[in-house]
Amino acid sequence: MKSLPDFDMVLFGGTGDLAMRKLLPALYQQVKTGRVNPASRILAAARREMSKAEFLALAEATCRPFLGEAYDAETWNAFAARVDYFPMDVRKPESYGPLAAALGVHPERIRVFYYSTAPEFFATMSANLGAAGLISTRSRVVVEKPLGHDLDSSRTINDAIGEHFAERQIFRIDHYLGKEPVQNLLALRFGNVLFEPLWRREWVQDVQITVAEQLGMEGRGDFYDRTGALRDMLQNHLLQLLCIVAMEPPTGSDPDAVRDEKLKVLRSLKPFTAADVATKTVRGQYQAGAAAGMPVAAYVEESGVDADSRTETFVAVKAEIDTWRWAGVPFFLRTGKRMPDKLAEIVINFRPVPHPIFGESAHGGRANRLIIRMQPDESMRLYLVAKQPGEAMALQPVNLNLDFAESFRDRRLEAYERLLMDAIRGKLTLFVRRDEQEAAWRWVEPILDQWEASEDRPRNYTAGSWGPAASSALLSRDGLAWNEEY
Numbered sequence: 001m002k003s004l005p006d007f008d009m010v011l012f013g014g015t016g017d018l019a020m021r022k023l024l025p026a027l028y029q030q031v032k033t034g035r036v037n038p039a040s041r042i043l044a045a046a047r048r049e050m051s052k053a054e055f056l057a058l059a060e061a062t063c064r065p066f067l068g069e070a071y072d073a074e075t076w077n078a079f080a081a082r083v084d085y086f087p088m089d090v091r092k093p094e095s096y097g098p099l100a101a102a103l104g105v106h107p108e109r110i111r112v113f114y115y116s117t118a119p120e121f122f123a124t125m126s127a128n129l130g131a132a133g134l135i136s137t138r139s140r141v142v143v144e145k146p147l148g149h150d151l152d153s154s155r156t157i158n159d160a161i162g163e164h165f166a167e168r169q170i171f172r173i174d175h176y177l178g179k180e181p182v183q184n185l186l187a188l189r190f191g192n193v194l195f196e197p198l199w200r201r202e203w204v205q206d207v208q209i210t211v212a213e214q215l216g217m218e219g220r221g222d223f224y225d226r227t228g229a230l231r232d233m234l235q236n237h238l239l240q241l242l243c244i245v246a247m248e249p250p251t252g253s254d255p256d257a258v259r260d261e262k263l264k265v266l267r268s269l270k271p272f273t274a275a276d277v278a279t280k281t282v283r284g285q286y287q288a289g290a291a292a293g294m295p296v297a298a299y300v301e302e303s304g305v306d307a308d309s310r311t312e313t314f315v316a317v318k319a320e321i322d323t324w325r326w327a328g329v330p331f332f333l334r335t336g337k338r339m340p341d342k343l344a345e346i347v348i349n350f351r352p353v354p355h356p357i358f359g360e361s362a363h364g365g366r367a368n369r370l371i372i373r374m375q376p377d378e379s380m381r382l383y384l385v386a387k388q389p390g391e392a393m394a395l396q397p398v399n400l401n402l403d404f405a406e407s408f409r410d411r412r413l414e415a416y417e418r419l420l421m422d423a424i425r426g427k428l429t430l431f432v433r434r435d436e437q438e439a440a441w442r443w444v445e446p447i448l449d450q451w452e453a454s455e456d457r458p459r460n461y462t463a464g465s466w467g468p469a470a471s472s473a474l475l476s477r478d479g480l481a482w483n484e485e486y
């Protein structure tokens with residue numbers, strides 16, 4: 001177990017939902033592992049006026065349910081001993097004094113500024129930190145999504161942060177990249193010889209990436225209505241997952257080797273014409289229906305949402321990659337709210353055998369399939385066809401659990417834990433580089449523009465279903481169907 005170098009982490013937005021649900025629990029878990037030296041500090045900053053003791057009481061009460069069995073009073077006290085709280089208005093330069101004084105005690109230290117506030121503050125915060133002389137060469141900034149609304153606004157915000165931090169100091173977080181099964185997919189692809197020869201158009205029929213949520217707006221209707229599923233999920237998380245599946249083997253695991261390969265994938269995505277948007281994308285909006293057996297309201301009835309909103313709460317696209325490896329292999333991406341289950345998975349469908357010697361009926365039309373599951377469980381399974389025991393030559397699918405959860409009994413790291421540690425250590429591999437982000441915006445913009453220009457509304461789907469019927473049609477036109485084995 002390697003301990004972390006001494007660090008000061010400034011958590012802007014320290015009282016917010018993300019800090020309480022993910023960031024503070026991730027830091028607690030790291031304290032519990034013994035990796036965080038007693039000298040390291042977590043400096044939470046937020047708007048609310050309160051003392052350090054009040055903040056810690058609030059944090060303990062709020063974080064505890066998220067820690068579950070990992071909570072114990074002794075570790076909490078050790079964690080709390082590293083925490084301080086700074087009430088401030090990040091927009092006002094004069095309110096940085098106490099934070100500056102605290103940071104000034106250890107000028108040589110690694111500083112991680114975590115921007116867990118609304119992105120509209122990111123430019124001002126960077127300018128104020130710069131003006132207060134708080135950004136050293138050993139400083140890093142971690143920025144949450146959404147970084148912009150389109151290509152232009154993402155450039156503006158990146159320029160503003162870039163005036164004060166060099167690109168190597170900017171950690172754009174996409175927590176899907178920190179998930180264990182995604183890491184394991186990299187290990188599977190680049191740590192074995194078995195998959196590489198198969199990982200191409202000759203053997204892969206199609207790839208499906210699904211990130212489905214059961215929740216609706218949960219009070220975030222106002223934000224969501226200005227954003228929609230394409231900007232909120234597909235432009236970042238789903239495209240990053242696509243990159244991990246599709247990228248060429250990098251020359252090493254250093255950050256730019258990996259990020260260069262992801263960028264090449266993004267740049268090879270076939271651009272959408274106006275006609276493509278009509279045939280290769282589907283947008284949907286949920287109507288009243290059910291979630292977890294309870295009746296739920298339509299999207300337009302959620303608080304903060306316009307009564308005649310045309311915002312999509314579901315999107316499915318057929319993406320194509322113009323490279324020798326992937327030409328002709330469709331990558332189907334879909335994400336939505338108010339789906340039947342919380343499900344995040346990548347499905348690689350291999351081609352059927354060229355000639356079924358046991359007969360079509362014995363084979364049941366089954367082909368090999370690799371499923372990397374991030375939600376609700378974390379797993380990686382390879383489906384093979386095997387013979388059913390008995391006299392007849394009847395075949396059935398069986399799956400190999402490639403996760404070896406039984407072999408590795410260590411506690412699994414939460415994505416945020418891994419990413420926070422990487423930010424402290426200065427490891428950029430799992431963070432998104434500016435050019436990647438801009439390439440992703442460039443690819444989705446024609447979809448946004450075409451939707452905006454069109455008179456059409458998103459297609460309706462019932463809350464608790466897998467989206468509009470057109471989403472199934474998107475695949476059935478190629479003789480395919482969404483994976484339903486979960």
Ligand code: NAD
Pocket residue numbers: 012013014015016017018019045046047048088089090091115116117118119144145146
């Ligand atoms: P939140 O509204 O719950 O919390 C916002 C925090 O910012 C609070 O601590 C508040 O005190 C602080 N704040 C607001 N105005 C301030 C000011 N003027 N000066 C100082 N502090 C101020 O937000 P959240 O849900 O925690 O999200 C934080 C960021 O993370 C946002 O950029 C959001 O888009 C992003 N994000 C959140 C989630 C999530 O699950 N909550 C997921 C992905 C990304």
